[in-house]
Amino acid sequence: MLLEGKPVAAAPSSKQPLVQVEKISKHFGEGATRVDALREVSISVYPKEVVALLGPSGSGKTTLLNAIGCIMEPSSGHLTLDGDLVYDNRWLKSDLRRLRLDKIGFIFQTNNLLPFLDCTDNVALVLELAGWEGVKARSRAIELLDYLEVGHRKHALPAKLSGGEAQRVAIARALANRPSIILADEPTAALDSRRAGIVMDLLRKLAIEQNAAIIAVTHDDKIFNRFDRIFELRDGMLEADRKLKAKAN
Amino acid sequence: MGRQNYKWKSAVNLAYREVRHKLGRFLLTCVGLSLLLGVVLSMIGIYRGLVDDALTILRVPKIDIWVVEAGTLGPFAEASRIPGDTREAIARLSGITAAGAVTYQTVEANHAGRKLRLYAIGYEVGRPGGPEQVSAGRLIVRSHYEIIADEQTGMNLGDRIKLGRRSFTVVGLTKHHVASGGDPAIYMSLRDSQVLQFELAPPAARREIARGAAVLSLDTVNAVVARADPKVDTEAVADTIRRWKHLGAMTQQEQERVLTGSVVDRARKQIGLFTAILLTVSTVIIALIIYTMTMDKLRGIATLKLIGAPDSRIIGLILQQAVAMGVIGFVFGAALVTLVHGHFPRRVLLLPQDVGLIGLIVLFVCIAASSLGVRVALKVDPANALGG
Numbered sequence: 001m002l003l004e005g006k007p008v009a010a011a012p013s014s015k016q017p018l019v020q021v022e023k024i025s026k027h028f029g030e031g032a033t034r035v036d037a038l039r040e041v042s043i044s045v046y047p048k049e050v051v052a053l054l055g056p057s058g059s060g061k062t063t064l065l066n067a068i069g070c071i072m073e074p075s076s077g078h079l080t081l082d083g084d085l086v087y088d089n090r091w092l093k094s095d096l097r098r099l100r101l102d103k104i105g106f107i108f109q110t111n112n113l114l115p116f117l118d119c120t121d122n123v124a125l126v127l128e129l130a131g132w133e134g135v136k137a138r139s140r141a142i143e144l145l146d147y148l149e150v151g152h153r154k155h156a157l158p159a160k161l162s163g164g165e166a167q168r169v170a171i172a173r174a175l176a177n178r179p180s181i182i183l184a185d186e187p188t189a190a191l192d193s194r195r196a197g198i199v200m201d202l203l204r205k206l207a208i209e210q211n212a213a214i215i216a217v218t219h220d221d222k223i224f225n226r227f228d229r230i231f232e233l234r235d236g237m238l239e240a241d242r243k244l245k246a247k248a249n
Numbered sequence: 250m251g252r253q254n255y256k257w258k259s260a261v262n263l264a265y266r267e268v269r270h271k272l273g274r275f276l277l278t279c280v281g282l283s284l285l286l287g288v289v290l291s292m293i294g295i296y297r298g299l300v301d302d303a304l305t306i307l308r309v310p311k312i313d314i315w316v317v318e319a320g321t322l323g324p325f326a327e328a329s330r331i332p333g334d335t336r337e338a339i340a341r342l343s344g345i346t347a348a349g350a351v352t353y354q355t356v357e358a359n360h361a362g363r364k365l366r367l368y369a370i371g372y373e374v375g376r377p378g379g380p381e382q383v384s385a386g387r388l389i390v391r392s393h394y395e396i397i398a399d400e401q402t403g404m405n406l407g408d409r410i411k412l413g414r415r416s417f418t419v420v421g422l423t424k425h426h427v428a429s430g431g432d433p434a435i436y437m438s439l440r441d442s443q444v445l446q447f448e449l450a451p452p453a454a455r456r457e458i459a460r461g462a463a464v465l466s467l468d469t470v471n472a473v474v475a476r477a478d479p480k481v482d483t484e485a486v487a488d489t490i491r492r493w494k495h496l497g498a499m500t501q502q503e504q505e506r507v508l509t510g511s512v513v514d515r516a517r518k519q520i521g522l523f524t525a526i527l528l529t530v531s532t533v534i535i536a537l538i539i540y541t542m543t544m545d546k547l548r549g550i551a552t553l554k555l556i557g558a559p560d561s562r563i564i565g566l567i568l569q570q571a572v573a574m575g576v577i578g579f580v581f582g583a584a585l586v587t588l589v590h591g592h593f594p595r596r597v598l599l600l601p602q603d604v605g606l607i608g609l610i611v612l613f614v615c616i617a618a619s620s621l622g623v624r625v626a627l628k629v630d631p632a633n634a635l636g637g
């Protein structure tokens with residue numbers, strides 16, 4: 001109910017991917033210090049899909065997520081989000097910012113809530129940036145916090161929250177503007193298995209109700225069975241692309 | 250328009266919220282800054298007070314022409330000695346309405362267990378050279394043993410003080426009559442001052458005077474001050490006096506210029522240099538504070554970028570805090586100086602234009618300093634928010 005209601009411009013055919021990564025490479029540094037974080041990685045994620053990025057530490061998972069999230073320009077390759085080609089030199093920084101605000105929700109392993117705003121305002125700020133009027137933004141923020149079972153902490157500052165509570169507030173913030181793409185870096189690392197399950201259910205529900213695509217980096221084998229697909233990275237290359245039989249759907 | 254307004258009011262003010270989150274630290278910074286700016290303001294105030302005090306002594310007798318020893322810029326900038334009877338000659342000049350002989354000397358005395366340095370001004374009671382009014386008590390009426398003292402001497406009406414061999418009674422008080430050297434003024438009759446000059450002169454000189462040596466007669470004064478008829482050209486009258494071989498003459502304007510130019514100039518250079526150093530230090534400190542404040546919230550700024558906050562929001566955050574810090578620090582500083590300047594050993598004269606100027610400089614420095622922080626903030630990669 002909470003996640004319904006955003007008019008979908010045109011029901012996207014499930015043929016068209018929401019996130020299309022084509023031969024994206026990313027290297028840091030040059031010469032002797034050059035690190036190839038991504039080497040010609042191509043993946044496609046379709047609406048209503050919940051996919052996992054797997055791989056050992058340093059394999060390029062965060063780098064790929066950053067590239068998809070339009071916060072790091074790849075060295076080469078193409079990225080298409082919801083039919084729009086990104087990084088073709090036509091995009092200004094401010095356009096990318098707007099794109100992030102409108103289409104992408106971020107959930108990260110470390111709690112990156114603003115330390116000086118209480119939980120409600122951390123969530124409401126995103127809505128306010130998207131043009132919501134203050135009172136409405138706050139009441140929607142509180143609804144979302146309730147939905148994520150952290151409503152009782154709505155006036156607490158992030159420093160006063162447990163890791164799991166902070167993570168759920170961060171998720172509320174990521175969902176606030178009803179993004180069509182949710183990028184999550186180890187979203188459940190700080191949660192117990194029951195709450196990890198709740199978060200995954202929530203993400204799946206969002207994917208279905210809003211035709212959203214969810215891409216999550218995880219090491220958490222408790223939740224492997226909740227993904228539709230698993231992309232495995234090794235040394236910056238896509239090693240495996242496994243389709244699982246997801247429980248839901 | 251109305252909607253815009255409403256939105257603005259209900260928007261989360263990040264600058265305010267962040268400051269409130271770290272209120273103690275912010276206020277402490279403001280207090281530190283206010284102390285610094287308080288010192289800057291007092292330095293300027295002390296300089297202004299110094300000039301104003303020195304000029305007060307000069308202006309109070311309402312003089313048009315100063316007659317001094319030929320070839321000197323006396324009696325404030327250089328020593329000047331002329332015979333006491335010069336006064337009569339000057340008074341007879343056409344265009345001069347009144348003239349009085351005056352002496353200036355620095356004397357030391359003990360009062361209430363404290364050693365005082367006083368700037369003793371001797372004048373002919375009833376003639377130009379002394380104060381025309383007092384802030385308390387009365388003017389000198391008897392030609393002996395009465396003085397008018399500046400409040401800064403710490404003396405009160407009725408107090409007695411020993412100067413030379415004789416004792417004087419304070420009959421009147423003045424405000425802000427302080428010589429450029431910082432010594433508060435006292436006024437006494439010319440006769441008393443000449444005796445004091447004699448008593449305080451070194452023994453050898455005293456014997457000379459007693460023998461009646463022409464150059465050092467007892468009836469020596471430092472200057473003759475004269476008022477001119479407002480209808481005549483004082484410059485022309487001064488020219489006439491200058492033609493007398495042993496006399497020099499300065500108009501009031503010239504005298505003020507000499508005083509500010511020579512005596513006060515030294516103070517101005519010292520205080521000016523000190524103020525400039527303090528202002529530079531304040532600038533560096535403000536810039537550093539704002540820079541550190543920005544560095545401290547880089548992660549927050551990266552998060553703001555990540556969730557799609559426009560640059561204007563981030564610039565606003567830094568700029569508003571910088572300006573708030575400057576304004577609060579400055580207002581506290583100015584308030585502090587206003588509150589405590591009465592307890593300063595020297596007079597602090599806060600002129601509105603000086604306070605305004607420093608305020609503008611602080612504002613400018615804050616904005617300039619925050620541009621440094623803004624540049625860093627705008628370069629921050631939103632990926633920094635991810636950390637770990």
Ligand SMILES: Nc1ncnc2c1ncn2[C@@H]1O[C@H](COP(=O)(O)OP(=O)(O)OP(=O)(O)O)[C@@H](O)[C@H]1O
Binds near residue numbers: 056057
């Ligand atoms: N800003 C950077 N500058 C230089 N090298 C970088 C930068 N970011 C990442 N790398 C390098 O790129 C490679 C991939 O890093 P990435 O953070 O994507 O790994 P990861 O799979 O997310 O690892 P982890 O599981 O430890 O989070 C690593 O070798 C890393 O050192």
Ligand SMILES: [Mg+2]
Binds near residue numbers: 061062
């Ligand atoms: Mg990572």
